[in-house]
Amino acid sequence: MPEIKTSDFSAASTKAIADPKLRRALDRVASGFHVARLQRIEEATPQVWDGWKTQAREIKAHTIEHLDYYLDLLYKNVTAAGGQLHFANDAKQANDIVSHIVRTRNIKIATKSKSMVSEELGLNPVLESLGVEVWETDLGEYIIQLAEETPSHLVAPALHKSKEDVAELFTEKLGIPYDEDIYHMAATARTVLRDKFMQADLGISGANFVVAETGTLVIITNEGNGRLCTSAPRVHIGITGMEKVIPSMQDLSIFLRLLPQSATGQRITSYVSMTTGPRRSDDEDGPEEFHLILVDNGRSRMLADPALREALYCIRCGACLNICPVYARIGGHAYGWVYPGPIGAVVSPMLVGLPQAKELPQASSLCGACREVCPVNIDIPRMLLDLRKKTAESPDRAQRSAPKSERMMARLYAKLMSSPRLLHWAVRSGRTLQRLEHLVPFSPVTKGGKWIKKAPLPLLSRWTRSRDLPVLPNKTFHELWDQGIADRPSDARDV
Amino acid sequence: MPAMSDQSLGVPKDEFLRFVREALGREDVPPAQPYPRLTDSTTDLEQQALEIRQKIQQNLPALLDKLADMAQKGGWNVFRAAGAEEAVGYLQDLARKSDLSAVVRSAQGVFDQVPVDAALTSMGLKVTTVLRDEANPRESLREEIRRSGMGITGADFALAETGSVIVLPRKGLSRLVSVVPPVHVALVRPEDVLESMDDLFLLRRLEYHQQGGEMGSYLNFITGPSRTADIEMTIVEGVHGPKEVHMIILG
Incomplete structure (x- = not known):
């Protein structure tokens, strides 16, 4: 797993607030994604939008309540389509599975499309240690990889970087003349990565959804990198969390409406790529092998806790980040781990352990905006309160979040x-x-x-x-x- | 290290499912209320598909208008061609403007209707159909796709709801034709049009069951050009896929 810095939250957020460059970047997010999202809701009409949200939540709730059943069905159908489904309890197991495939298939070059779960696993260093060339291909992820940083937003991983930052980075890492024209920089990435797509032996993707009924992996992208990663190399590995399963293909439409419109305000992304097993004999392209790795990595802790189970309904659209007054001031890195923002303040403590991330649930004014924008109606403020309560009532005194003096104040206040x-x-x-x-x-x-x-x-x-x-x-x-x-x-x- | 078979990778399925059940605090039982969609019979789906087809027949002109509107909003350059001749004329103009020497196309039914090859070769362009055979192995076709300035495909479906072109796997259709060249042109016939994603997924489910559980290796949506906003939220078109996309609606 990547370094966990959740316990530095106070210091990191204080530093972030004082960073004017970060503020400018965060203002762009608020005015961009959030405004476009509101336009889409008006277009659909708020009544229809609310209906979609309710329906999406019902599908997620049903699937999570019967997760064992749907995982079994998924296994059956991935296998029937000629693919392999592997289960991993933790990051090490997941990385071992990928390592095994890499070694036995003689993989030299891997292209990756965006996967937050692979960030969670810390997969890239593992692949590099095996001598594999790893290329992140989403432009934002590519920038982050060159800068040796981590994503600061669920859908716009490099939003904290200015165009000048990226131009300097490209000059330093790619040895090209300084050019801060955004179009030119995107063209540079296209040229560099075009060769890699064609040379890669392995394509690694995440998954936005996996469909149990047909064994299908669904990824949505705008750049086209996801499509290239999953169709050009001879091996495709999809890696995602076990909660991403949905029952049937017909459940997809509601999510394909909600996810892009909530995330970036687009009606739909440029590409939706659904793959089922490896290429068949008549197909003109596609991988010879298809592997899907589903990870638990702490998710069963959320599953086992009825108060936090609904965090598993999250479709990672980032709408709660875009609206959050706390995120808007401190950005994603201050949260100290892979998942930032309001949903990150719930998910990260559950994945890395509450004692290590006890400050994150405090990073909220409980204003409720995240709950309002959530496309699956996740009650994030309620869960933040629950986590605060769990910390405050921890049997281990040292783990309690409030200092002794604050607890004394609370007792005096109660008396008064x-x-x-x-x-x-x-x-x-x-x-x-x-x-x-x-x-x-x-x-x-x-x-x-x-x-x-x-x-x-x-x-x-x-x-x-x-x-x-x-x-x-x-x-x-x-x-x-x-x-x-x-x-x-x-x-x-x-x- | 002894060779590990793929089957022994990670946690065995039954053990993993047992953890999940323990976390849920449940016994090993299927959903108490079976998920309605999964209990659909093929006959149910056929009936629904029939209704969809009838609905489309009754609303075709309106659906084509909506498709054109939504496609344009999604970033396509939309051209409504009255017939094959107009479609060919549009393609020739486009080829002239795009300054290219080679074109790749897929092998789909729509090309019997629209004589693309003759029209473009007459302009001195090299047109390659991406269809594997002994003379044209995958690798050489791939090179051809990379060198081409334009990729032309048909559509298995076109969605009025989102303005998307849907492509399914078949012999003679490489996904790379629509994503690698800098310009993509999709030829859409009126009979390809569906109203919504709901229609599409219902029809695909029906076919899945009719084929005895075969979905085909992919189902792809294309809606507008490739784009990114990863640097300062500025939209740039044509990052990994095409910068320019055209939808020619035949009708």
């Missing part, structure tokens, strides 16, 4: 709020202190305004380091009520 007498006293004393404080020029707490900028005492000031609180009103609700609140609404805010 459960005693009217105590609360009343606290409000009155607070108000008195506030009045006195206002007499001081440049008052440190409220700065003379209507917000508490920096609460007194170290315990409280930690709380206001990243938030402002409204000042205490002159009169509490109870006091106003006694006077007749309806007549004097403006009193509530006067200091």
Whole structure:
């Protein structure tokens, strides 16, 4: 598996927020993908769109509830089509399967179309250690591979790079003159990779869906690299998570509508490539061998937990990243592992282990935007809360996310709020202190305004380091009520 | 290291399925409510296919209009040809503009209807049909495809919903013809048109069952040119596949 940096979340996100170049890149995503997505919903009509979402969720829910049954059916039909289906419990097993195929088939060059699961497995270094030349062929992935980085977005892996960054990278790695024209850079990638597509012995792809009834692997791409990877080389290996199975070919249409429109706002991608087994004797092209590797790699932990099972419905469209106010400020790398954004904050802790990624579920304001845009209605905020709860209640004290002082505060707060007498006293004393404080020029707490900028005492000031609180009103609700609140609404805010 | 057979790779199926069942907290039983689609009989599917065909017959002119509209929105250059002659004329114009010397095409029925070879060879172009035989092994055809400036194919289906051309495997149809040359032209006959993806997948399922469980090695959608927005969200056409795509609708 690639290096897991989820425990550095605080430091990484603080650094990311301060990076103006990253902010510019993230603004482009928000204005690009998200706006186009809204146009598609208007075109379909929101009612129809909601109907698709409900239907898609039902299909996913049914399949996941009977995953064993559909995996068995898939196995039967991949085999019947002349392919081989392999199961892997973890990254090492999956990489071993690929290594075995590479060695026994004398593979020298491999082309890859985009696969987040292969990122999860850390497959490329394994192939390289076997002496295989590995070429990522999606332009974004190719850039990332040259830069020796990891993707920062589910569908636009290199979005954090500016055109100047890419031009410098191409100059350094490919030895070509500096040219920041985006069209020229895409043409360079076309030229370099064109030869590789034709020379490769092995094509590796991910899968957006696999169809149990027919044993079919479905990938959707815009560049055409997926089609070339799966039709030109003599061996094709598809690698994906076990949750990608759907029952029948007729279930695809709903997902082929929802996925591209949610992801990039396209009605459909340029290419949808569905492959079933290796080439048949009459076919003009296609691989001699077809292997499909389905990985668990931590997914059964989500399956076993009814509160988190719906995370397996995810179709990796990235819509929750594009709308998330947290992602919009810190980008994908701060999340520290393969899956960023709101869905990543649920999936990564489950795949790498919650203790190692306990900060990720905190990376949300729980505003609910991710739930609203999700094409399969995944309730991400509910799962983030569940993960926070699991961390807070961890039997291992050291694993609990809140520091001792915060837990003490919470206990005090609970005491205060459960005693009217105590609360009343606290409000009155607070108000008195506030009045006195206002007499001081440049008052440190409220700065003379209507917000508490920096609460007194170290315990409280930690709380206001990243938030402002409204000042205490002159009169509490109870006091106003006694006077007749309806007549004097403006009193509530006067200091 | 002793040779490992492919069958022993990874976790045996039954063991993997047992883990999955344990995680689900379930016994080994098929879905309590069988998934409705998987219980369709061939006769059910035939009946539905018949309805689809009738619906298309009744709406053909509207469907062709919708196909043209959606294809254009999807990035195709759409040309509605009144007949084979107009289609050939469009191709010749295109060949002139594209400044090319070699063209590849697939071997599909539509080429009996549209005499592409004669029209293009008369302009001095080399036209190669991608059809494997002893004189033309796969490797030499592949080279031919790479050298060509244009690839011409028919369509097994065309979807009005999305403006997509669908190609299925057959002798004489290489996927590379539509994806490798910088220009792709698809010839669409009115009888290829389907309304939606739902229609397409139903018909494919029916054929799968009629063929005793044979799906064919691929089913491909093509909708517009190859494109990427991976650098600064700027759309560039023609990254790995064709930069320019044309749909000629015969009717």
